Amino acid sequence: MNNDTLLVHFCLSDVPVPQAPQHINNCPPATRIFHGRQAILQKMHQYFKREARMQDIFLLHGLGGAGKTQIGLKFIKESASIFTDIFLIDSSTITTIETGLKNIATTKGVGDSSQSALQWLKSKPEEWLLFFDNADDPKMDLNKYFPQCDHGNIIITSRNPGLCVYAGSHSAVSDIETSDAIDLLLRSAAQATTDPNKAVAAEIVKVLCYLPLAIVQAGAFISKSGRLNGYLALYATNKTRLLSQKPAQSHDSYAWTVYTTWQISFDQLSQQAKTFLQLCSFLHYQGISEDIFRNAAGYKFGPSSPSKEELKMPLDVLSKFLDPSGIWDPLCFLDVTSEIQAYSLITFYSEQNLFSVHPLVHDWTRGTVPDAGQHCCMVAIAGMSLAGLSDTDMAAAGPQMMPHIELLMRGNFNIVPDFRHEYGKAYVWAGELEKAKQLLMAVLEHRRNTLGVHHLDTLEAMHRMASIYSRLGNFQEAEALGVRVLNKRRDVLGETHPDTLESTGNLATILSLMGRLREAEALNLEVLERRRQTLGETHPTTLTIMSNLAVTYNRLGSLQEAQALELKVLERRRKILGHNHPDTLLSMANLAATYNRLGRFREAEVLEVAVLQQRKSSLGENHPDTMRTMNNLAVTYYKLDRLQEAENLGSVVLEKDRSILGANHPHTLLTMGNLAMTYNKLGRFLEAETLLVDALKKQTDALGNNHPETLRMQSKLGSTSNKLERWQEAEDLLVSALEKQKDLLSANHPHLIETMQSLADTYTKLGKLKEAEDLNEALKRLEV
Known part of the structure; x- marks a missing residue:
C-alpha cells in the first residue's frame, strides 16, 4: 500500500x-x-x-x-x-x-x-x-x-x-481510571462483564499500571487463550514475552507492542541519556531528583572511603554533568533530562522539582541493562549522595531518599562499609532501627579491624550505634557505648572539640531516657554553655542542645523552665529552618507535651494536630515519630474527656507499635499505659488492669524497678486496683511507688502528684483517715 x-x-x-x-x-x-x-x-x-x-x-x-x-x-x-x-x-x-x-x-x-x-x-x-x-x-x-x-x-x-x-x-x-481499565480489558478480551470477571480484571489492570496499550495486548492474549484467571500467573514469569508480543487480531492500526514502542524511543536517545534512564530504573520510579546526582558529584574521599578506582564507573557518569572546572553544571543535567522527557520516558513535576518514570517503563528499562554494573553504580551514587548530608540535611532529604534506598538495598550487593554507614544513617532517620543496627554493626566491626578503635571514623560508628541502642530501648548497651565514645573522643580530640561535645549531648539524652535526670541536666548544661560560646545562640546545634535540656526539665517536672526554653527554640527554628522542618516539628511536639502537663490542653491539641498532619505527609503513617505524635494526641483527648477519640487513636497506635517496634519497646509500653488510663475513665477496669500488669512487668525487666516510667506504670496499676476496689493491692503499689518517686522527682512533679492523689483516695477507702488527710494537706500546699 x-x-x-x-x-x-x-x-x-x-x-x-x-x-x-x-x-x-x-x-x-x-x-x-x-x-x-x-x-x-x-x-x-x-x-x-x-x-x-x-x-x-x-x-x-x-x-x-x-x-x-x-x-x-x-x-x-x-x-x-x-x-x-x-x-x-x-x-x-x-x-x-x-x-x-x-x-x-x-x-x-x-x-x-x-x-x-x-x-x-x-x-x-x-x-x-x-x-x-x-x-x-x-x-x-x-x-x-x-x-x-x-x-x-x-x-x-x-x-x-x-x-x-x-x-x-x-x-x-497517561493511565486510565480503574473502572475504565477494567471495562477495556474485558471488552478487548471478549469476556463477560460479570462480578467475578471484574474482580480478576481489576487485579490484572493494576499490575499493568492502567496503561491502555498494555491492557489491550493482555486482552488480545486472553481472548486467544481464554485464560482470564490464569493471566497473572503467566505474566509473573513471562512479562517480557507478553508485552513484546503483537496480537494476530487487533482493534486498530497501531503497529507496535508495548515494549517495541518504548524501544523505538530509547534507540533515539544519546548514550548519556540512555545511561541516565537506566540508572534511574534502579531507583524508585517516583521522587527522582537532581539533588541525588548533584550531591554525589560533590563526594569527599576519606580514610574509610572506597578508592577512586573502585568508584570509576559512578565518577565517570557524574563527570558528564560537570563543567570544565569540575563544578556541577545544571544546564548539562537539564539537557539530558529534557532529551528523555521529549519521548515521555520520564516526567518532570515542576512544583515538587522531581522526576518520575512510568512503572512499566521503569521495569522495562531495567531489562535493557545487560549486567549488574549499573545497579552497583547507582548503589554507589546514592551512597556518595548521602555522604555529604548532615543529620539536619538528612532529616530534610530523608522522605525523598528512603524509597530509593529500600529499592537499591534489595540487590544484596557487597556495599562498601562507607556507604553502609550512610545507608544506616538514613534508616535511623526513617525509624527503621533494626535495619540500621544491622548495617552499622557491620560498619563498626569493619572499622575496628581496619582502622583501629581510636580512629575518628570508628568513633563515629560507635556514636551512631549508641544512639540506635538508645532508640531501641537498650539503654544499658547505649550507656556503655556512649561512655566509651565520650572518653575516647576526650582523649583523642579534647574536651571542647565539636565531636566530643556531640558525644556528651548524646550521653545526656541516654541518661535522660534512663531516668537519671540530674546527671542528664548537668551534661546538657555543660554542652549548652560551650556551644553558645563557640557557635552562638541561634546555631542549629545549639538549638538541639537547648531542646534536649528542655525535655529533661519536662521530665524533672520543671515545667516553667521547660516551656521557656521550648518557646525560644521553636521561634528560632521556625525563623531559620521553616515551619515544616522536622526539627521545628519536634519543637512543636515538645512544647505541646509541656502544655499538656501544665493543663493547657487546648493549646497542646492545636500543636499536636498540626505536627501530626505534617508528619503523616512527610514521614508516613507508620514512622515512629508519627506514632509518637498520635499517642500524644490520644493523651490530650483523654485529658479533654474526649474518651472515644482517645481510645480509637490509642488503639491504632498500640497495634502499630506492637507490629513495628515490638511488644517490649519502651514506646509500646508507654502506649499501653496511656490506653489503660482511657479504659479506666471509660469504666473498663479489667481491660485496663490486663494492659498495665503486662506493661509493668516488661517495663521492670527493661528499665528496672526504680526508673521513673516504671514507677509511673506502677502508680497507674495502683490507681486501677482502686477502681476495682482492691484497696490493699492499691496501697502496696502506691506506697512503694511514692517512696521512690520522692527521691527521683521534684516535689511538684505531675507524676508524683498523681500517685499522691491515688494513695489519698486509697487511704480513705481503707479507713486510714489520718494518712489520707495528711496527703491531701500536702497536695493543697503544692497547689499554693
Whole structure:
C-alpha cells in the first residue's frame, strides 16, 4: 500500500453534488473498544467550541501506548460536523508530513506540493482541521507545517510535551481510571462483564499500571487463550514475552507492542541519556531528583572511603554533568533530562522539582541493562549522595531518599562499609532501627579491624550505634557505648572539640531516657554553655542542645523552665529552618507535651494536630515519630474527656507499635499505659488492669524497678486496683511507688502528684483517715 492510499481515505457523500464544496475526512474511526477519557474529550470539546479569532491548536501528549491517537479520533467522530474539512497527517517523519500535505493540495486541485496545501489552507478562513498524528521526533520543527494564519484548527498527538509551546490548550495522556481499565480489558478480551470477571480484571489492570496499550495486548492474549484467571500467573514469569508480543487480531492500526514502542524511543536517545534512564530504573520510579546526582558529584574521599578506582564507573557518569572546572553544571543535567522527557520516558513535576518514570517503563528499562554494573553504580551514587548530608540535611532529604534506598538495598550487593554507614544513617532517620543496627554493626566491626578503635571514623560508628541502642530501648548497651565514645573522643580530640561535645549531648539524652535526670541536666548544661560560646545562640546545634535540656526539665517536672526554653527554640527554628522542618516539628511536639502537663490542653491539641498532619505527609503513617505524635494526641483527648477519640487513636497506635517496634519497646509500653488510663475513665477496669500488669512487668525487666516510667506504670496499676476496689493491692503499689518517686522527682512533679492523689483516695477507702488527710494537706500546699 503506498503512502497516498494510507494517508488519505476520502469519505464522500453517496450522491455528490458537483457544485458543492467537497468535504474531506480521511480519519479512520476510533477503535470499537474505545472507553473512558471523558475528561480529556470534554476539555477538547470546550476548547474547540470557544469563539476565538486565532488558530486553535490542541496537543495530546504522553507516553507511547497511552492512547493519544484514539482520543483524537474519538473527538473527531463526535465533532465532525463543526469542521469543514478534516485531514489526518502521519507526522512521524518530515517525509510523511510533506506527503500528507501534498495529498491535500492534489485533492483540492491547488497544486502538488506541501507549500501549495499550506497556502490553500491559509486562504480558506473556514473551520478546517489538521490532525498531526505521532509528531514524536523532538528534532523536527513542526511549526513549518502549520498554515501561518489566524484561522483553522489543529490537533497534535506526540510523546513530546515540549510541543505545548504551540498549543492553546493541551492534555497529558497517561493511565486510565480503574473502572475504565477494567471495562477495556474485558471488552478487548471478549469476556463477560460479570462480578467475578471484574474482580480478576481489576487485579490484572493494576499490575499493568492502567496503561491502555498494555491492557489491550493482555486482552488480545486472553481472548486467544481464554485464560482470564490464569493471566497473572503467566505474566509473573513471562512479562517480557507478553508485552513484546503483537496480537494476530487487533482493534486498530497501531503497529507496535508495548515494549517495541518504548524501544523505538530509547534507540533515539544519546548514550548519556540512555545511561541516565537506566540508572534511574534502579531507583524508585517516583521522587527522582537532581539533588541525588548533584550531591554525589560533590563526594569527599576519606580514610574509610572506597578508592577512586573502585568508584570509576559512578565518577565517570557524574563527570558528564560537570563543567570544565569540575563544578556541577545544571544546564548539562537539564539537557539530558529534557532529551528523555521529549519521548515521555520520564516526567518532570515542576512544583515538587522531581522526576518520575512510568512503572512499566521503569521495569522495562531495567531489562535493557545487560549486567549488574549499573545497579552497583547507582548503589554507589546514592551512597556518595548521602555522604555529604548532615543529620539536619538528612532529616530534610530523608522522605525523598528512603524509597530509593529500600529499592537499591534489595540487590544484596557487597556495599562498601562507607556507604553502609550512610545507608544506616538514613534508616535511623526513617525509624527503621533494626535495619540500621544491622548495617552499622557491620560498619563498626569493619572499622575496628581496619582502622583501629581510636580512629575518628570508628568513633563515629560507635556514636551512631549508641544512639540506635538508645532508640531501641537498650539503654544499658547505649550507656556503655556512649561512655566509651565520650572518653575516647576526650582523649583523642579534647574536651571542647565539636565531636566530643556531640558525644556528651548524646550521653545526656541516654541518661535522660534512663531516668537519671540530674546527671542528664548537668551534661546538657555543660554542652549548652560551650556551644553558645563557640557557635552562638541561634546555631542549629545549639538549638538541639537547648531542646534536649528542655525535655529533661519536662521530665524533672520543671515545667516553667521547660516551656521557656521550648518557646525560644521553636521561634528560632521556625525563623531559620521553616515551619515544616522536622526539627521545628519536634519543637512543636515538645512544647505541646509541656502544655499538656501544665493543663493547657487546648493549646497542646492545636500543636499536636498540626505536627501530626505534617508528619503523616512527610514521614508516613507508620514512622515512629508519627506514632509518637498520635499517642500524644490520644493523651490530650483523654485529658479533654474526649474518651472515644482517645481510645480509637490509642488503639491504632498500640497495634502499630506492637507490629513495628515490638511488644517490649519502651514506646509500646508507654502506649499501653496511656490506653489503660482511657479504659479506666471509660469504666473498663479489667481491660485496663490486663494492659498495665503486662506493661509493668516488661517495663521492670527493661528499665528496672526504680526508673521513673516504671514507677509511673506502677502508680497507674495502683490507681486501677482502686477502681476495682482492691484497696490493699492499691496501697502496696502506691506506697512503694511514692517512696521512690520522692527521691527521683521534684516535689511538684505531675507524676508524683498523681500517685499522691491515688494513695489519698486509697487511704480513705481503707479507713486510714489520718494518712489520707495528711496527703491531701500536702497536695493543697503544692497547689499554693
